[in-house]
Amino acid sequence: MDMKEMATLETLDETIHPALNLGKRVGGYLYVHRSACDALDETAKAALSLAEQLAGKVDWNVAKLSLEGGSISLLDYALFFDSAFPELTRSYRIDLTDETVRVLDYSEGSNRPVLHRKELLLSPEHPRYAEYAQLTAALERAGLLQNSHAVGYHRQWQERLSTGGYCVIGHTLEVVDPDAVREQAEVQRHRTALRRYSFSRPMQALARHGYLDGRRVVFDYGCGRGDDLRLLELNGVPSSGWDPHFRPGAEKVMAPIVNLGFVINVIEQPEERVRVLADAFAHAQELLVVAVMLQGTSAAEHAAFGDGVLTSRGTFQKYL
Ligand SMILES: C[S@@+](CC[C@H](N)C(=O)[O-])C[C@H]1O[C@@H](n2cnc3c(N)ncnc32)[C@H](O)[C@@H]1O
Incomplete structure (x- = not known):
């Protein structure tokens, strides 16, 4: 072993202190995509370069670093950029202390480990970061990432998506079975x-x-x-x-003016x-006023639902 290698090995007992916004932390490990490894601290970079030497010439795209130091796994995920949930095909676990390499080959397996929230492995400046983060946000809103350890494998994950009534096309979450989604998410119109x-x-x-x-009664x-009714009363307008x-027990009455304000867009x-x-029209004797939301938060940030979107608050919105 030459002096350069000795110097590298001496650093291996040191723990790794990655920048806070770098990589995805799970347990005592940090997962970083190969393209973001330049941003690792010097200790981690030295450990990674030693791990690469020990593993030999292997394909990998994600490094899994023990934050305590001592071991690194080089992981090879198939179609990292194109698959919404890349599947692990091979893992090389390198013990940096005794310099052994253990290979786990999943390539022939029918139920491989899958990666969620993959944007976290990339630098926030990566051109596809926002696209991946948007998918993660939609999955979170739909409640699909709760207890994600239970869906760490392809089959279980696909099952959760399909029983929830969803599928993912490209990097977009789509509703395929609105009844299943409604059953589980229960659209909270009143919210x-x-x-x-x-x-x-x-x-x-x-x-x-x-x-x-004040000459015409308003039915809301x-x-x-x-609150509109309270303000009408304050202004002396019968309503x-x-x-x-x-107000489920209130009576629906005929009135010269009927207001249907921001109701049909939540149905x-x-x-x-x-x-x-x-029905609102049938109750209006002179005038029916209908108002709808024309636009809200970007529809792309919500899960598609029927002909509208399901928001993070479990409400439906049909934006025009
Ligand atoms: C966005 S809020 C608008 C409330 C009020 N008009 C305003 O402008 O403040 C939508 C309301 O529509 C009500 N809603 C939901 N389904 C309805 C239905 N089938 N008929 C009438 N109102 C309904 C909800 O309970 C909710 O209070």
Whole structure:
């Protein structure tokens, strides 16, 4: 062993102190994609270079470093960049103390370990980082990454996706079975109702056009928490409202003005949207005001659901 190698080996007992935003930590290990290994600290780089020497000429794309030092595994994941959940084909575990190499070959296996959250292995500057991170965020919102240790293998992972009613195309999470998703996620329509401290936009429009002068009764169809009703009362406008969650016992009444404010965009069933619209229209004697959300947070950040999206709060939104 020459002096250069001696110097490298002396550093091996040292623990590794990676930058906080580098790699994915699981247990006492740090996983880093080969393209991001330049950002490792000098101790880790020396250990990695020794591990490579000991392993010989092998294919690998992910380094798994023990944070305590002492061992490194060089992992070869198939189709790291193209597969949403790359599968492990081979692992070379190098014990840097006794300089032994143990090879685990999964290439012929039918149920290989899979990688989730792969963006964490890359530098945040990597051109595909955002694309991968978006998929991870969608999986998290759908609750699919809970107890991810239980879905560390291809078959279990695919089973979780399909029983949840999802599939992944490219790096996009798609709903294939809305009933399964609804059953598990249960769309929380009422959670769309915000606290209001001033009139909603449709009420403001009515006021602007002179309809809130107190001569016409307003019926608020899907009134949510009833803040518009409270403000109408404060302004001396006769009104009432109904909401299936907040005021299920209230009466649906005929009124000169009916407001259907931000209701149909939270309904995930297109046929129900039509029914609600028709029913609101049937209660309006003079004027029906319909308001919907035109856009919200980028739809790409949410899981596709029916003809809309499922948000992180378990609500449905049909953005136009
Ligand atoms: C975004 S909130 C809007 C509440 C209120 N109109 C406002 O502007 O503050 C949507 C409301 O629609 C209600 N909703 C859900 N399904 C409905 C239905 N089939 N008919 C009427 N209202 C419904 C929800 O309970 C929720 O309170």
